[in-house]
Amino acid sequence: MLSVNNLSVDYGSTRVVDKLNLALADSEILMLVGPTGCGKTTILQALAGLIPITEGEITLGAWSASAKNQVPPEKRNVGMVFQDFALFPHLTVQQNVCFRLKDPALADHWIDLLGLSSLRNAKPDRLSGGQKQRVALARTLAHEPVFILLDEPLSNLDAALKDSLRWEIRSALKTAGVPAIWVTHDQEEALSVGDRVGILNGGKLEQLDTPETCFCEPSSRFVARFLGEASFIPGRLEQGKVVTAIGDAPGTPVDGANGEVDLLLRPDDVALAPVFEGGNGEISWVRYEGGARLFAVNLDDGTQVKVRVSHEVRAEPGSRVQLNVITTHPLAVFNRK
Structure with a gap:
């Protein structure tokens, strides 16, 4: 179980994330939402070990990171899915998914499951946005991470594709049994996909609960307004x-x-x-x-x-x-x- 206790991150003299506390259960999908600049992406970067934390602790199984013990990204076994796909343009779908992978059978499994079998030999410039995002997800899952971070994975896609792909991603994550933290600006996406939703405001977690509770029983006027017309x-x-x-x-x-x-x-x-x-x-x-x-x-x-x-x-x-x-x-x- 991923456990985050009193996590704080400063950029210079500015506190961007302030005393964040959360625990992520096995196979749980947690959606993080909030206005621009509220600290969503900073939280993902801190969990991945891409930036140092100022206070608090991040614990998962064999490792524990703190301000005095900054565990490097390669020691955390975390998977990341980005909004810009981050595929190698000179490699095929098969090669992208297999990149630095010890067991190619894992790549075949996720390529088949995510409907990419007919595109194994295609390069990214021949793929649609949705296909690129499925390749990025297959690559991440094939490396068997202990948890996955998704940073606005659907923001570059059109509205119709977003609706179908969000469910494909959720289904793949549940099939893999991997816990995930998914950052989005889309309130509908957060409420429909997540097992729980966390609403951030100014680097602080205003509410963390089930989608229905957050929507119907918001803890503040801010949460009420942010999650829909109020x-x-x-x-x-x-x-x-x-x-x-x-x-x-x-x-x-x-x-x-x-x-x-x-x-x-x-x-x-x-x-x-x-x-x-x-x-x-x-x-x-x-x-x-x-x-x-x-x-x-x-x-x-x-x-x-x-x-x-x-x-x-x-x-x-x-x-x-x-x-x-x-x-x-x-x-x-x-x-x-």
Whole structure:
């Protein structure tokens, strides 16, 4: 099991990662997300031994790295998958996967499993982006690392390919039984692929939990906003129920929230109906998303709520609408700001 205790990394006088604590179980996939500059890639580099750590300890089986004992990368048996694939352009697929590999049978296994058999003799300039990333993954897995670090592995691919390849990568990692830490900017990718999700903010881990818990029970407003569209409306928490201007909802208090509170609403927690007169809000803007439309509605009390409904619902900015909370599951409740 990979164990990280109070890991801190400084660049000069600037602390980039601050007291990170996490443990990675066998075959677990941990997704790390956060805004640009929050320390995601620095964490991967520190785990791989590519940069020195300032404080704390990284432990895995036979080795333990600290500020006083900087274990070199070649002693850690870590695999890395990069966003730019890092393939040798003059080598074939077979040669890339077999590079510095003692047992070619391991290369054959992963080449076959990742659907690359017909491309064994092809060089990288003949491959698509998805094929290149599968080659990079096959090369990593063939070397039997004790854990794998993936740094934005799908960021250079088009949206349609990302959706299918993320599941191929997850399946391969699970088949290999290798734990992995996967850095991404894509919240949907993080929530759908990871066994757990870690949300970073300014070098600190804001929350580390299952995707569903992080999304439905965020530990802070930052986490709530980062993992998806988030609206906060005023209400009053009374015996587990939040009373608001657009209806009541069951509430889960965060940090002891009580009394006058703000209720977290996701766009799917609310129903929208156009009205000719009356209603409780006015459309500010609308975005067509193909299968759905996303509306921003200014309530009569000045609060803005984002609502996602079927693309068949049509209403223009300036139109009056009726909003109602429709969720039946508990929603996160924060102390009023």
